[in-house]
Amino acid sequence: MVSRRTSQAVAALLALGALAALGYALRWRSNPSPCPYAQRRAIDLPRPVITRSRLREVLEPRPGERVLEIGPGTGYYTGTVARALEPSGTVHAVDIQSEMVEHLRTRLRQEGQSNVEPIRGDARSLPYPDDAFDAAYLVLVLGEIPDRKRALDELERVLKPDGRLVVGESLPDPHFVGFERLRRSVERRGLTFETRVGTRAGYFARFDAGTAKRSTDPAE
Numbered sequence: 287m288v289s290r291r292t293s294q295a296v297a298a299l300l301a302l303g304a305l306a307a308l309g310y311a312l313r314w315r316s317n318p319s320p321c322p323y324a325q326r327r328a329i330d331l332p333r334p335v336i337t338r339s340r341l342r343e344v345l346e347p348r349p350g351e352r353v354l355e356i357g358p359g360t361g362y363y364t365g366t367v368a369r370a371l372e373p374s375g376t377v378h379a380v381d382i383q384s385e386m387v388e389h390l391r392t393r394l395r396q397e398g399q400s401n402v403e404p405i406r407g408d409a410r411s412l413p414y415p416d417d418a419f420d421a422a423y424l425v426l427v428l429g430e431i432p433d434r435k436r437a438l439d440e441l442e443r444v445l446k447p448d449g450r451l452v453v454g455e456s457l458p459d460p461h462f463v464g465f466e467r468l469r470r471s472v473e474r475r476g477l478t479f480e481t482r483v484g485t486r487a488g489y490f491a492r493f494d495a496g497t498a499k500r501s502t503d504p505a506e
């Protein structure tokens with residue numbers, strides 16, 4: 287039989303463990319940084335809520351479109367979106383870590399997927415002209431970016447006037463961005479919230495550039 291003293295000690299240890307985990311998560315949140323390449327196996331695990339088919343449903347990638355992916359990592363979603371753009375559309379995949387870019391290149395080669403252009407780059411300073419993309423998406427990335435306002439400004443800049451933006455987030459990612467906070471930040475840039483699938487703890491949210499870009503057109 288377990289003594290009272292032992293169970294009290296176990297409970298104290300569990301509470302300490304929980305506090306340490308919370309402290310670790312809070313430290314991560316206040317010091318955003320890219321998910322290390324060493325954790326690539328964790329980001330390749332199957333996802334029950336933010337599935338590939340749900341991303342496709344919300345993003346609606348169409349043949350011939352030019353689509354931007356920020357932070358593709360190992361490419362969990364890249365091939366799925368790229369296939370929907372065939373035969374003439376392209377995914378431009380920008381990741382800040384060269385190991386991720388190399389990993390993605392190898393994966394795409396092995397899968398025979400040739401309509402993806404992976405490059406090393408930073409979401410806060412995108413190497414593309416204004417109005418370059420029909421759609422953009424980023425999954426489990428926004429919270430890792432120290433200046434996320436700049437990244438959202440850049441996304442708004444490179445989207446076409448009728449462009450679409452999809453953001454995916456899910457717990458237990460320590461950099462999780464809650465939906466209400468995301469919605470406020472994105473709508474402040476003039477994009478309109480369209481739809482959300484999933485739950486509060488794991489979702490894809492879609493915004494349309496529409497009105498924001500059209501109303502700044504000097505011809506109007």
Ligand SMILES: C[S@@+](CC[C@H](N)C(=O)[O-])C[C@H]1O[C@@H](n2cnc3c(N)ncnc32)[C@H](O)[C@@H]1O
Pocket residue numbers: 319320321329330356357358359360361362363380381382383386407408409410424425426427430431
């Ligand atoms: C948690 S992983 C998610 C990868 C992928 N989107 C997925 O869902 O599996 C985050 C990725 O975002 C990239 N990233 C972080 N900050 C970035 C930035 N400022 N610009 C571009 N990529 C960034 C990281 O290098 C990493 O590959």
